[in-house]
Amino acid sequence: MQAWEYKLLKRVDVTEAKLNQLGAEGWELIPVLLPECALLTSFDKMEAQLVLRRPKR
Numbered sequence: 001m002q003a004w005e006y007k008l009l010k011r012v013d014v015t016e017a018k019l020n021q022l023g024a025e026g027w028e029l030i031p032v033l034l035p036e037c038a039l040l041t042s043f044d045k046m047e048a049q050l051v052l053r054r055p056k057r
Contacts, residue, residue: 003056027052
C-alpha cells in the first residue's frame with residue numbers, strides 16, 4: 001500500500017510560482033479544499049487551506 005505525506009497551505013499564501021516549486025518537489029494538489037469557517041457568503045472572503053500530497057520516501 002502506498003504511504004503519503006501531506007502538506008496544508010493557506011490559500012492566501014499560494015502563488016503560481018509556489019505551486020510550480022512544490023510540483024517540482026513531487027507535491028501534487030488534491031481536490032480537497034478545507035474551509036476554516038463555513039459561515040461565509042463569498043468564496044473570495046473564505047479562509048481556506050489547500051491540501052497537497054506526495055509519496056512518502
